Amino acid sequence: MDTEVAPAVEAVAADIAEMEIRGAATIAGAAAEALATQARASDAGTADQFRAEMHAAASYLYDTRPTAVSLPNALRFVFQGMDGTTVESLRQSAVDAAERFQSQLDRAQDDLGEIGANRLRDGDTVMTHCHSTDALACVEAALDQGKDLSAVVKETRPRNQGHITAEQLRQWDVPVTLIVDSAARRYLDEVDHVLVGADAVAADGSVVNKIGTSGLAVSARERGVPIMTAAQIIKLHPGTMTGHTVEIEMRDEDEVIDPSEREEIGQITVENPAFDVTPPRYMDAIVTERGQFPPESIVTLMRELFGETSARPWEGPV
Numbered sequence: 572m573d574t575e576v577a578p579a580v581e582a583v584a585a586d587i588a589e590m591e592i593r594g595a596a597t598i599a600g601a602a603a604e605a606l607a608t609q610a611r612a613s614d615a616g617t618a619d620q621f622r623a624e625m626h627a628a629a630s631y632l633y634d635t636r637p638t639a640v641s642l643p644n645a646l647r648f649v650f651q652g653m654d655g656t657t658v659e660s661l662r663q664s665a666v667d668a669a670e671r672f673q674s675q676l677d678r679a680q681d682d683l684g685e686i687g688a689n690r691l692r693d694g695d696t697v698m699t700h701c702h703s704t705d706a707l708a709c710v711e712a713a714l715d716q717g718k719d720l721s722a723v724v725k726e727t728r729p730r731n732q733g734h735i736t737a738e739q740l741r742q743w744d745v746p747v748t749l750i751v752d753s754a755a756r757r758y759l760d761e762v763d764h765v766l767v768g769a770d771a772v773a774a775d776g777s778v779v780n781k782i783g784t785s786g787l788a789v790s791a792r793e794r795g796v797p798i799m800t801a802a803q804i805i806k807l808h809p810g811t812m813t814g815h816t817v818e819i820e821m822r823d824e825d826e827v828i829d830p831s832e833r834e835e836i837g838q839i840t841v842e843n844p845a846f847d848v849t850p851p852r853y854m855d856a857i858v859t860e861r862g863q864f865p866p867e868s869i870v871t872l873m874r875e876l877f878g879e880t881s882a883r884p885w886e887g888p889v
């Protein structure tokens with residue numbers, strides 16, 4: 572049986588792995604669209620062969636980055652929508668599901684933004700970490716509500732996604748102060764709110780987000796600065812309801828230090844975890860398109876959303 576993955580799907584997977592496509596929501600949209608591409612490109616002769624190709628494509632995409640659960644959740648959405656007994660009906664339903672996924676994604680982010688914006692007051696200064704489209708949706712909605720905001724933006728080593736946040740905020744005319752990550756605690760005295768995104772949210776309310784979030788959250792709590800996570804429901808990790816933990820991606824050491832510089836230093840170990848886990852007690856609220864939740868009660872939403880769980884999106888309903 573031919574289970575070749577379409578070259579265009581391989582290209583999307585490579586872009587996700589290399590972070591040309593990044594950010595949990597963007598990854599999810601790209602993965603769903605890649606499955607639609609696979610469906611359109613397939614010249615499978617039978618429904619079984621078509622399904623096998625779709626599974627191969629999903630598996631290929633799944634293996635790119637392990638932490639952002641929006642990726643398997645997107646694949647699952649398309650598989651749940653894929654229905655039929657002929658190649659044509661399977662193809663059409665998969666393409667339709669991918670389109671539905673993208674429009675739900677956009678709507679969810681808008682709805683989430685409206686809710687998150689209500690937590691921000693006119694004149695607030697917001698501290699950000701990394702680049703999160705969900706978090707920025709809250710800022711955008713607050714600006715649309717006529718609130719004036721300014722921002723302290725952490726650069727977010729090693730890949731400096733804070734620069735992307737700074738650029739977006741400047742396009743919205745928000746005054747931005749860019750700081751190095753280690754300056755965060757010093758600047759907490761000058762901010763009213765910390766606003767971050769999430770790559771995954773666990774059933775116990777733990778927030779998995781860009782490395783540095785947990786330290787920021789602890790400092791924010793110590794300084795009495797409220798901190799919220801903006802996370803669409805596709806960031807909720809169904810596997811954590813049945814005891815699975817969220818895998819933390821370890822990225823290339825060269826992102827941390829240039830190989831030639833490293834050689835000059837001598838024999839050292841370099842590690843580059845991309846994410847960390849913020850325990851629920853250090854987070855004030857998780858803002859989703861379904862409302863704002865204290866982290867400890869996010870499990871009620873997860874119970875409502877997920878039924879049976881399974882480890883991989885193409886193996887069964889989650």
Ligand SMILES: O=P(O)(O)OC[C@H]1O[C@H](OP(=O)(O)O)[C@H](O)[C@@H]1O
Nearest residue numbers: 593594595596703704705768769781
């Ligand atoms: O879905 P949105 O809110 O855009 O992004 C969510 C999170 O994805 C990013 O991860 P990376 O830069 O892909 O490693 C950041 O950790 C960010 O908070």
